[in-house]
Amino acid sequence: MTSPKPSPEATSDPTGTKPLRADARRNRERILAAAEAVFAEKGPSASTDEVAAHAGVAIGTVFKHFPTKQALLQAIMKDLLARLTQEVDTLATDDAPGEALFTFITRMVEQAAQKRTVVGLLAETGIDLQVADSVQLLREGIEALLTRSQQAGTVREDIHLDEVIALLTGLCQGALHAGWDRDLQRRTLAIVFEGLRPFEARGGAAGTYS
Amino acid sequence: MTSPKPSPEATSDPTGTKPLRADARRNRERILAAAEAVFAEKGPSASTDEVAAHAGVAIGTVFKHFPTKQALLQAIMKDLLARLTQEVDTLATDDAPGEALFTFITRMVEQAAQKRTVVGLLAETGIDLQVADSVQLLREGIEALLTRSQQAGTVREDIHLDEVIALLTGLCQGALHAGWDRDLQRRTLAIVFEGLRPFEARGGAAGTYS
Amino acid sequence: MTSPKPSPEATSDPTGTKPLRADARRNRERILAAAEAVFAEKGPSASTDEVAAHAGVAIGTVFKHFPTKQALLQAIMKDLLARLTQEVDTLATDDAPGEALFTFITRMVEQAAQKRTVVGLLAETGIDLQVADSVQLLREGIEALLTRSQQAGTVREDIHLDEVIALLTGLCQGALHAGWDRDLQRRTLAIVFEGLRPFEARGGAAGTYS
Amino acid sequence: MTSPKPSPEATSDPTGTKPLRADARRNRERILAAAEAVFAEKGPSASTDEVAAHAGVAIGTVFKHFPTKQALLQAIMKDLLARLTQEVDTLATDDAPGEALFTFITRMVEQAAQKRTVVGLLAETGIDLQVADSVQLLREGIEALLTRSQQAGTVREDIHLDEVIALLTGLCQGALHAGWDRDLQRRTLAIVFEGLRPFEARGGAAGTYS
DNA sequence: AATGAATGAGAATTCATTCAT
DNA sequence: AATGAATGAATTCTCATTCAT
Numbered sequence: 001m002t003s004p005k006p007s008p009e010a011t012s013d014p015t016g017t018k019p020l021r022a023d024a025r026r027n028r029e030r031i032l033a034a035a036e037a038v039f040a041e042k043g044p045s046a047s048t049d050e051v052a053a054h055a056g057v058a059i060g061t062v063f064k065h066f067p068t069k070q071a072l073l074q075a076i077m078k079d080l081l082a083r084l085t086q087e088v089d090t091l092a093t094d095d096a097p098g099e100a101l102f103t104f105i106t107r108m109v110e111q112a113a114q115k116r117t118v119v120g121l122l123a124e125t126g127i128d129l130q131v132a133d134s135v136q137l138l139r140e141g142i143e144a145l146l147t148r149s150q151q152a153g154t155v156r157e158d159i160h161l162d163e164v165i166a167l168l169t170g171l172c173q174g175a176l177h178a179g180w181d182r183d184l185q186r187r188t189l190a191i192v193f194e195g196l197r198p199f200e201a202r203g204g205a206a207g208t209y210s
Numbered sequence: 211m212t213s214p215k216p217s218p219e220a221t222s223d224p225t226g227t228k229p230l231r232a233d234a235r236r237n238r239e240r241i242l243a244a245a246e247a248v249f250a251e252k253g254p255s256a257s258t259d260e261v262a263a264h265a266g267v268a269i270g271t272v273f274k275h276f277p278t279k280q281a282l283l284q285a286i287m288k289d290l291l292a293r294l295t296q297e298v299d300t301l302a303t304d305d306a307p308g309e310a311l312f313t314f315i316t317r318m319v320e321q322a323a324q325k326r327t328v329v330g331l332l333a334e335t336g337i338d339l340q341v342a343d344s345v346q347l348l349r350e351g352i353e354a355l356l357t358r359s360q361q362a363g364t365v366r367e368d369i370h371l372d373e374v375i376a377l378l379t380g381l382c383q384g385a386l387h388a389g390w391d392r393d394l395q396r397r398t399l400a401i402v403f404e405g406l407r408p409f410e411a412r413g414g415a416a417g418t419y420s
Numbered sequence: 421m422t423s424p425k426p427s428p429e430a431t432s433d434p435t436g437t438k439p440l441r442a443d444a445r446r447n448r449e450r451i452l453a454a455a456e457a458v459f460a461e462k463g464p465s466a467s468t469d470e471v472a473a474h475a476g477v478a479i480g481t482v483f484k485h486f487p488t489k490q491a492l493l494q495a496i497m498k499d500l501l502a503r504l505t506q507e508v509d510t511l512a513t514d515d516a517p518g519e520a521l522f523t524f525i526t527r528m529v530e531q532a533a534q535k536r537t538v539v540g541l542l543a544e545t546g547i548d549l550q551v552a553d554s555v556q557l558l559r560e561g562i563e564a565l566l567t568r569s570q571q572a573g574t575v576r577e578d579i580h581l582d583e584v585i586a587l588l589t590g591l592c593q594g595a596l597h598a599g600w601d602r603d604l605q606r607r608t609l610a611i612v613f614e615g616l617r618p619f620e621a622r623g624g625a626a627g628t629y630s
Numbered sequence: 631m632t633s634p635k636p637s638p639e640a641t642s643d644p645t646g647t648k649p650l651r652a653d654a655r656r657n658r659e660r661i662l663a664a665a666e667a668v669f670a671e672k673g674p675s676a677s678t679d680e681v682a683a684h685a686g687v688a689i690g691t692v693f694k695h696f697p698t699k700q701a702l703l704q705a706i707m708k709d710l711l712a713r714l715t716q717e718v719d720t721l722a723t724d725d726a727p728g729e730a731l732f733t734f735i736t737r738m739v740e741q742a743a744q745k746r747t748v749v750g751l752l753a754e755t756g757i758d759l760q761v762a763d764s765v766q767l768l769r770e771g772i773e774a775l776l777t778r779s780q781q782a783g784t785v786r787e788d789i790h791l792d793e794v795i796a797l798l799t800g801l802c803q804g805a806l807h808a809g810w811d812r813d814l815q816r817r818t819l820a821i822v823f824e825g826l827r828p829f830e831a832r833g834g835a836a837g838t839y840s
Numbered sequence: 841a842a843t844g845a846a847t848g849a850g851a852a853t854t855c856a857t858t859c860a861t
Numbered sequence: 862a863a864t865g866a867a868t869g870a871a872t873t874c875t876c877a878t879t880c881a882t
Binding site: 045159160162163166167169170171172173174175180184185187188190191192193194195196 | 255369370372373376377379380381382383384385390394395397398400401402403404405406
């Protein structure tokens with residue numbers, strides 16, 4: 001429904017199996033939402049039973065939609081990655097090209113502190129197979145942000161996408177597990193942003209370190 | 211104290227519970243080593259059975275030495291933290307005060323890429339209970355490194371211990387889960403180090419970014 | 421869906437948790453019956469596995485219905501106490517008010533010789549928690565019998581409920597563990613009944629001692 | 631090997647295997663005492679380890695003296711039965727022949743309230759095999775008390791040993807598990823004693839019922 | 841004889857997954 | 862399609878018993 005373009009489904013599997021019945025689709029959504037909530041709170045070792053209860057469906061229904069727990073976890077990942085990609089794309093069209101990357105990183109770290117999911121899943125599940133293409137999309141979005149920042153002169157030219165993602169991942173993990181408070185998070189990010197800026201741009205707004 | 215092998219007991223706690231019999235101590239070491247290896251590979255949810263098998267002892271022996279799985283995990287943590295603290299202290303007496311902190315961070319991140327343990331444990335177990343003081347010791351060691359770096363002028367004065375540890379944690383987590391290769395790791399750290407340096411010291415040896 | 425039979429559920433708790441599905445109810449009954457049998461024979465330390473096997477279900481099913489072993493034991497207790505209370509109430513409306521108490525005691529002791537359960541459970545479990553009110557109901561039933569016997573003049577006026585229950589408990593325990601035969605049981609009870617009667621009623625039918 | 635007297639050891643096994651070394655005998659006693667204490671407090675399911683700790687010896691030593699846990703339990707039983715027999719015999723030579731049986735029963739019930747052992751063991755272990763002869767000795771002692779009471783006219787002539795023991799067992803079990811207080815115990819016993827007395831002796835001192 | 845470390849068969853409990861209703 | 866009961870392998874932990882020191 002929400003797919004803006006029918007798209008000859010070769011690109012990235014738009015859930016692509018079959019047009020589900022209305023109630024089935026509704027259940028699918030509820031299960032996904034419940035799973036995200038439950039796993040966010042209790043970590044990926046929470047039981048599928050609990051997810052079912054939280055979604056208000058029977059356990060069988062969960063397994064009907066997601067034949068294994070792995071599949072459910074991956075679905076959450078995809079979902080999340082898609083949302084992040086969307087957010088990246090939105091930021092890319094913003095009017096502050098020099099700050100978009102910094103903003104994105106900041107937002108992700110903020111969310112990580114609340115959601116075990118993204119990070120926790122990456123940890124447990126690895127980035128195996130199925131989600132690879134979703135990840136790729138996100139990478140491309142981030143790359144666009146990086147390029148624009150470099151063109152705007154707020155990020156050094158010699159920095160590659162890989163490092164940015166490495167930093168992003170690490171910072172999210174750290175924020176997640178160590179439970180950084182707002183202030184610590186801000187100061188930590190400021191250091192990293194400082195490291196990303198070229199000499200002449202040091203002390204820029206996003207990197208203000210007090 | 212660069213002695214390579216001053217005592218075979220550098221590994222675990224000299225918190226004198228009781229002088230174990232020779233064979234008991236040997237088994238204790240083997241179990242700890244096995245546990246570290248197994249948990250490093252499979253994460254902390256690996257079964258105690260597997261640890262026992264890897265150590266070549268019966269399951270009962272593992273539980274005799276470490277009465278709960280938690281206890282085993284904590285023992286590994288303590289062990290590891292003790293080793294890190296030792297390393298910090300060694301670095302602190304080195305002749306390159308300006309680089310000691312950078313060196314330490316680099317080494318930790320290198321190890322994290324191999325050992326799921328440190329980081330994985332911190333994630334699952336939290337820093338509860340018994341390990342709290344071990345953690346404190348490590349913090350103090352790192353603080354000393356930080357102070358010396360600041361006195362040597364290689365780290366900005368306005369940076370606090372908390373940010374350094376936050377960065378350290380995040381970087382370790384990232385290196386661990388994402389499996390950074392050598393080169394990526396070096397470049398990522400370089401960015402962070404660059405962010406830590408004062409203006410006038412930028413482009414220093416440890417932060418060389420190619 | 422209107423149940424054609426009055427109610428096949430006289431056995432367990434009508435404390436409306438939820439109307440179980442037909443097969444679930446059937447299994448619940450089978451498990452309860454199996455548990456009663458197994459614990460009766462081997463005492464409450466018999467394994468839950470054995471109960472499952474005896475009931476012809478998988479171990480998981482037992483734990484689905486009774487989430488801990490304690491819960492299973494308590495369910496048996498409640499069940500049994502309910503049955504006894506019912507029996508007490510029935511006897512109370514009998515036409516031989518003077519003998520009802522004696523009859524009840526005799527029956528309980530007879531059953532005890534077959535069922536380790538009642539008594540064994542009271543021993544191991546204590547009368548903790550949930551069963552307390554079931555016990556209370558039984559006490560009240562027995563008190564009614566006692567009062568009626570006293571009014572009928574077959575039990576001394578100065579005897580209290582506590583002693584009756586103490587005797588009942590002791591006799592059941594004795595019958596249970598020592599495996600009294602029919603005759604020994606009769607003679608032993610006769611002595612106790614004799615002790616309960618007032619002077620003028622000695623040698624009554626129930627107390628005939630040969 | 632060096633057994634000084636082969637001794638026709640048929641009567642009742644006076645611990646009869648071999649003359650133990652002095653320290654060994656001492657350990658044996660300590661273990662027995664510890665076992666009695668531990669099992670009295672925690673019931674017969676207490677671990678052998680705990681017994682060893684309480685006795686201040688190593689676990690191996692316990693198994694050296696008592697090759698199985700069963701054997702240890704039986705040894706306690708024998709010990710206890712021997713002590714009871716001794717007590718019976720002492721009472722039998724007392725100057726109050728009419729009350730000796732009542733006194734003995736009263737004492738046993740009192741002790742039962744404190745010691746899980748006697749009764750608990752009888753329950754778990756059954757009276758299998760090994761202790762049979764010890765039991766027989768006690769039976770004979772009690773029979774003597776019964777006979778003397780009957781000759782003194784305080785117990786009915788038509789009462790047999792079996793009923794007395796049945797009552798004794800039941801009362802002990804009851805006292806043990808139900809935790810009777812002093813007063814309840816007295817009133818309960820009074821009822822039973824009343825049932826044992828002949829018509830003409832009712833209301834005797836031991837049976838005073840208030 | 842004593843020690844106490846090691847053994848390994850259970851025991852209770854959980855949970856992903858299947859399948860009859 | 863949905864339900865939810867049943868399954869049974871896996872996991873943590875205990876404890877009687879054995880055996881090298």
